[in-house]
Amino acid sequence: MGFASRSEGASEEIAQLGILTRHFFTRLFRNDLVDFEDQMKARLVAVLAILAVIMGWSSQLLIFFKYELSPDVGISWQEKNYVFILMMIIFGIVTLLEFDMLFPDRRDFANLTPLPVRLRTVFAAKLASFIAFIGLFSVAMNSISSVVFSIFLSQWRSNSLLFGLRYVFAHLIGAFAACFCVFFACMFVNLFLMAILPSVLQRRISVLVRFVLIAIFLFLLMSFLVDPGSLSGVLRSLPRLKDHGSPLIFRVPSIWFVGLYEFLLGTTDPDFIALARMAALMFVLSVGVFGLACALSYFKHYSKTLETEKKGSRFRFLREAIAGLAQKALLMTPEERAVGAFFSKTIRTSPKHRNVLVNGLAFGAALVMLSIMANRRNIQALAPVNPLFLAQSILIVLVLLAAIRVVVDIPAALESNWVFCVTEAAERRRYVSGLKTTILLQWLLPLSILLFLVHAPLWKNVATAGFHAGFCLALSALGLEALFFRYRKIPFASTYVPGKLQLQIRGVPYLLGIIALLAVLANLDKALLGHQGLFWAFFPAAATLWIILRIANARFLDSHPLIYEDEPEPAMIGFPEN
Amino acid sequence: MIELRGVSKKFSVFTVVNDVSFAVRPGEVLGYLGPNGAGKTTTIRMLAGLLEPTKGEILLDGRDIRKDIHAFKKRLGYVPEQSEIYPHLSAYDYLMMVGRLRRLPERPLKDKIIGFMDIFGLRQDMDGPMSSYSKGMRQKVLISAALLHDPDILLLDEPMSGLDVTTGFVIRDLIKKLAAENKIIIYSSHILEVTEQVCSRIIILHQGNIVANDSVANLRSLMHLPSLTEIFSQLVVHEDTEIAAGRIVAMMKGSD
Numbered sequence: 001m002g003f004a005s006r007s008e009g010a011s012e013e014i015a016q017l018g019i020l021t022r023h024f025f026t027r028l029f030r031n032d033l034v035d036f037e038d039q040m041k042a043r044l045v046a047v048l049a050i051l052a053v054i055m056g057w058s059s060q061l062l063i064f065f066k067y068e069l070s071p072d073v074g075i076s077w078q079e080k081n082y083v084f085i086l087m088m089i090i091f092g093i094v095t096l097l098e099f100d101m102l103f104p105d106r107r108d109f110a111n112l113t114p115l116p117v118r119l120r121t122v123f124a125a126k127l128a129s130f131i132a133f134i135g136l137f138s139v140a141m142n143s144i145s146s147v148v149f150s151i152f153l154s155q156w157r158s159n160s161l162l163f164g165l166r167y168v169f170a171h172l173i174g175a176f177a178a179c180f181c182v183f184f185a186c187m188f189v190n191l192f193l194m195a196i197l198p199s200v201l202q203r204r205i206s207v208l209v210r211f212v213l214i215a216i217f218l219f220l221l222m223s224f225l226v227d228p229g230s231l232s233g234v235l236r237s238l239p240r241l242k243d244h245g246s247p248l249i250f251r252v253p254s255i256w257f258v259g260l261y262e263f264l265l266g267t268t269d270p271d272f273i274a275l276a277r278m279a280a281l282m283f284v285l286s287v288g289v290f291g292l293a294c295a296l297s298y299f300k301h302y303s304k305t306l307e308t309e310k311k312g313s314r315f316r317f318l319r320e321a322i323a324g325l326a327q328k329a330l331l332m333t334p335e336e337r338a339v340g341a342f343f344s345k346t347i348r349t350s351p352k353h354r355n356v357l358v359n360g361l362a363f364g365a366a367l368v369m370l371s372i373m374a375n376r377r378n379i380q381a382l383a384p385v386n387p388l389f390l391a392q393s394i395l396i397v398l399v400l401l402a403a404i405r406v407v408v409d410i411p412a413a414l415e416s417n418w419v420f421c422v423t424e425a426a427e428r429r430r431y432v433s434g435l436k437t438t439i440l441l442q443w444l445l446p447l448s449i450l451l452f453l454v455h456a457p458l459w460k461n462v463a464t465a466g467f468h469a470g471f472c473l474a475l476s477a478l479g480l481e482a483l484f485f486r487y488r489k490i491p492f493a494s495t496y497v498p499g500k501l502q503l504q505i506r507g508v509p510y511l512l513g514i515i516a517l518l519a520v521l522a523n524l525d526k527a528l529l530g531h532q533g534l535f536w537a538f539f540p541a542a543a544t545l546w547i548i549l550r551i552a553n554a555r556f557l558d559s560h561p562l563i564y565e566d567e568p569e570p571a572m573i574g575f576p577e578n
Numbered sequence: 579m580i581e582l583r584g585v586s587k588k589f590s591v592f593t594v595v596n597d598v599s600f601a602v603r604p605g606e607v608l609g610y611l612g613p614n615g616a617g618k619t620t621t622i623r624m625l626a627g628l629l630e631p632t633k634g635e636i637l638l639d640g641r642d643i644r645k646d647i648h649a650f651k652k653r654l655g656y657v658p659e660q661s662e663i664y665p666h667l668s669a670y671d672y673l674m675m676v677g678r679l680r681r682l683p684e685r686p687l688k689d690k691i692i693g694f695m696d697i698f699g700l701r702q703d704m705d706g707p708m709s710s711y712s713k714g715m716r717q718k719v720l721i722s723a724a725l726l727h728d729p730d731i732l733l734l735d736e737p738m739s740g741l742d743v744t745t746g747f748v749i750r751d752l753i754k755k756l757a758a759e760n761k762i763i764i765y766s767s768h769i770l771e772v773t774e775q776v777c778s779r780i781i782i783l784h785q786g787n788i789v790a791n792d793s794v795a796n797l798r799s800l801m802h803l804p805s806l807t808e809i810f811s812q813l814v815v816h817e818d819t820e821i822a823a824g825r826i827v828a829m830m831k832g833s834d
Contacts, residue, residue: 324684338678341671342664349707350666415662419723421628422656423679426648 016117020125021132028101028133048140051090056144059083063152072153074269077258078239080149080171084178084254084261086224087141091179092217094137095186096210097359100351102130102187123298131183138179146171157265167265174261177283178254184286186213188293195296211358211365218366223373242271250275256282330441335425336434343438343491346412353407353492360403367399368392384455384464384529391522393451393468397476398514400447404439405483412492417564420490428562429554431490436480444476467535471525474542481549486556488563495565579603580625580731580762585634586786587620594620596786597634602764602779604730607757609777609794610766613814616783618766619659622735625764626656638731652680655729657737659766661716665709669700669719672708673726680727687726694722698745713740721749731762738769750776774806784814 062079104122150167157163193206241249249255249271259275267273331337346353371392384390411417452469456462528534581601587594595617602608612618623629625636627647636643643650663672670691677687695704698718708716717740724732734753738746753776757763767773773780774794782790790797790813794806803809811819 328684334678334681334684337684338675341678342667342675345667345671346664412666413662413664415660416664418626418628418656418658418662419664419676420679422626422651422654423676424648424651425679425681 013118013121016121017125017128020117020122021128024125024129025132028129044136048136051137052140052143055083055087055141056148058086059145059148060152063149067152072157074267075239076149076153077255077262077272080174080258080261081238081252081254083145083149084175084257086221087138087175088178088182088254089217089221089224090141091134091137092182092186093214093221095134095183096214096217098130098134099187099190099210100355101133102126120298127294134183138176141179142172142175146175170261170264173264174257174279177260177279178257181253181257181279181283181286184290188286188290189213191290191293191297195293195300207354207358210355211362214359214362215365215369218363219369219373222366222370245271250278253282326441331434331437333427333430333434335427335430336437339431339434339490340438343408343435344442346492347407350412350492353410353412356410357403357407360399360406364396364399364403368395371395384459384461384468385526387519387522387526390468390525390529391518393455393472394475394518394521394525396451397444397447397472398479398518400443401476401479401483404443408435408491409489409494410492411495414493414495417490417493420493420562421564424562428488428560429557431562432484432487432553432557433550435491436484439480440477444473444480448473448476463532464529467529467532468525470535470539471528474539474546475521477546478542478549481546481553485549485553486560487553488557488560489566490562490564494563579639580764581637581640582621582625583635583637585621585624585631585636587617587624587629588632594786595624595631595783598783598786598788599634600781600788600791602762604760604762605757606779607753607763607765607777609773609780610764610783611768611770611773611780611810612783615785616814617786618783619735621783622656622659622733622764622766626654626733627651652727653730655724655727655732657717657720657724657732657734659735659739661713661720661740663708663716663719666707668706669695669704669708669711669715669722672719673723676723677726682727690726691722694725697748698722714742714745717741718745729761732756732764734763734765734767736767737765738767738772746772770806770810780806782810782813789813 059079062082063076066079067076104126108122108126146168149171150164154164154167189209190206193202193209197205238249238252238255256275256279259272259277260279262269262272263276327337327340331340347357348354371388448469451472452465455465455468459465528538579601581599583599585598586596598617598621600608610618610621620629624631627643627650638650638653667675673691673694674687677691678684682690691704692701695701698721700715700718703711703715708719711719717737721737724734737749741749750772753763753765757776757778765773765777777794779793780790780797781788790809792800797806797809798804801809801812803812
């Protein structure tokens with residue numbers, strides 16, 4: 001092949017890369033949960049604006065009182081560090097939440113495979129559009145805070161406008177490097193797993209890894225926002241560590257990039273110069289390992305495409321036989337079994353639903369970690385008489401229920417709902433009953449067993465742990481009936497778009513209500529565990545209430561049709577005109 | 579017998595199906611033909627209970643199907659025009675779900691599904707997600723889903739779409755055999771040769787109105803035309819196809 005034709009091929013590929021990057025970037029503003037592109041854009045702009053304001057406002061709060069009148073004598077790196085930590089945490093969460101956008105989906109394959117576009121161009125365009133999309137968050141977070149830092153801090157070193165601009169530039173470079181270091185590290189973990197593990201195993205493990213990483217990042221974020229005291233000790237000790245030349249300071253990633261910030265401002269402090277070198281090294285390293293993992297997973301996908309491999313399990317027949325027996329014993333009618341299997345298979349095989357559930361559970365895990373950290377002195381006893389400790393189990397139950405309730409409203413494939421329409425039976429209650437029984441058996445019962453297994457050795461009292469797990473199971477069953485009260489849909493088969501009105505209008509009362517409910521339930525659990533004989537009155541009472549709710553829901557379904565196309569919630573709420 | 583009486587369907591101000599009436603008896607295969615946008619799929623979707631007619635009624639054995647829509651649906655098998663199936667499920671999971679929703683006993687259902695998958699050559703792929711299936715494979719799954727419960731009424735909306743030649747022949751012969759079993763079959767298609775072979779009667783729809791309703795033989799003798807293709811052309815094609823083809827070629831070359 002001649003040089004001319006090679007260069008023509010390369011320029012064609014570059015042109016395709018540009019077109020595809022723009023195309024994928026635009027498509028990132030659409031998703032399955034939001035009806036219209038404009039709606040998604042408006043939502044994204046709102047999120048970016050909120051992030052910009054939060055970062056700008058917290059920057060201003062941090063430095064205004066300290067540096068408005070008294071000079072910055074080389075100590076403002078502590079505030080910069082605080083802002084960088086916050087930024088890196090938020091960026092990590094955004095990266096993990098949006099990670100799946102990196103990969104071409106079915107639609108991409110269907111539309112692009114017939115075209116003369118190389119797969120590597122598609123991957124490169126996906127990556128470029130994803131980095132551009134993620135970069136928007138970094139720009140938003142730094143847009144106000146870089147100016148705030150420059151306005152309040154540059155005056156103590158120089159009155160020149162150029163130095164002010166240099167301050168903004170140093171802030172932006174330091175912050176972008178910090179954010180993208182987190183981005184490349186998070187991506188590396190996921191891509192590396194993808195590259196080294198067989199697809200089936202990778203799908204299972206990556207869910208767990210994603211859950212753990214999101215839970216950790218959320219925990220750190222909430223620690224900052226809700227309970228800054230828990231980490232302030234660590235932050236307070238940093239100046240002392242630096243003054244004593246402790247090598248420990250090189251183990252805090254955010255300070256590497258603060259070092260880069262100070263280096264770009266022209267510092268002569270050898271520690272900062274060393275930290276800046278560390279930042280550069282770590283950034284290059286993160287880009288390198290990311291590139292390597294990217295290449296490995298690309299070559300894996302190049303030969304296999306992204307379609308799922310065929311599975312063949314030696315234990316399939318045994319597993320099916322056991323599952324079939326359990327299903328028949330607990331899900332009496334075929335409709336119940338159909339809906340139950342549809343629910344389980346969708347959670348297991350649909351990445352969209354699985355991710356929402358994982359994110360919800362990670363949020364719950366982060367809340368529990370935060371609560372344990374915040375009350376670590378009270379909770380040290382880890383005793384059944386400590387309502388704060390008992391509340392952790394109840395909190396997990398509530399979060400799991402809420403996450404499942406959100407997930408079942410996310411449609412799987414609206415155009416495929418006809419199959420439920422043409423087979424709908426007169427006994428509509430069976431569809432909802434199958435769903436609830438499946439949730440109870442597959443999620444809530446195992447959670448209660450897990451709680452028992454954790455508490456029994458901890459309390460060294462099997463009966464108390466058993467009663468506590470029973471209490472949680474009873475709560476789960478009642479909560480399930482309450483959350484699905486008058487629910488008349490088949491899971492994943494309705495047009496409802498979740499969470500629009502509720503979060504904006506009802507979010508605060510819900511949150512306050514949940515905190516109050518947690519306190520009441522934890523104290524009730526404590527009282528019952530203190531007089532365990534009372535459980536023999538509690539369980540029948542809970543069972544009676546559960547039966548009443550079940551019957552009420554079933555009767556409601558007998559007289560109301562199933563919903564496939566829900567009424568959309570109003571996008572704007574106004575006062576009625578007279 | 580299934581009967582449509584004065585059925586119309588309007589979407590906003592557009593009348594898609596206008597005052598359509600016909601009846602199909604057991605053992606009869608009705609070919610429902612028409613160009614794109616004629617209203618075939620809308621009629622089929624009304625018959626399947628997926629759309630409510632704006633006007634008119636649909637009767638099964640003299641009873642309005644809306645009076646007991648569940649009983650009607652139990653007797654109905656439906657193959658939609660688009661292969662709209664849950665892409666994350668496997669063919670086996672999907673068919674199990676459909677069978678359960680139709681209250682079929684589990685053991686025979688499993689055997690039936692495996693049998694269908696064997697016949698359609700999908701046994702090896704039946705555990706993979708349907709997102710990875712070709713159009714023809716999805717169509718085979720949809721046809722299996724429509725036949726699982728041995729329905730009395732079959733609504734086939736473009737059932738041959740995406741199928742290979744051999745499977746197409748199987749479906750053609752299957753329609754004949756099911757008619758011999760006294761099933762009511764409504765077959766909507768663009769493939770006129772197959773329609774001519776399997777349908778005992780033809781309805782041609784044009785812009786929502788019925789323009790022909792008779793057996794192929796009667797239509798041939800009435801219109802003095804040798805084939806269904808020519809009858810169809812005479813009734814609904816108002817454009818010289820050769821001229822249209824010529825214009826397309828000219829446009830491709832940029833000379834139009």
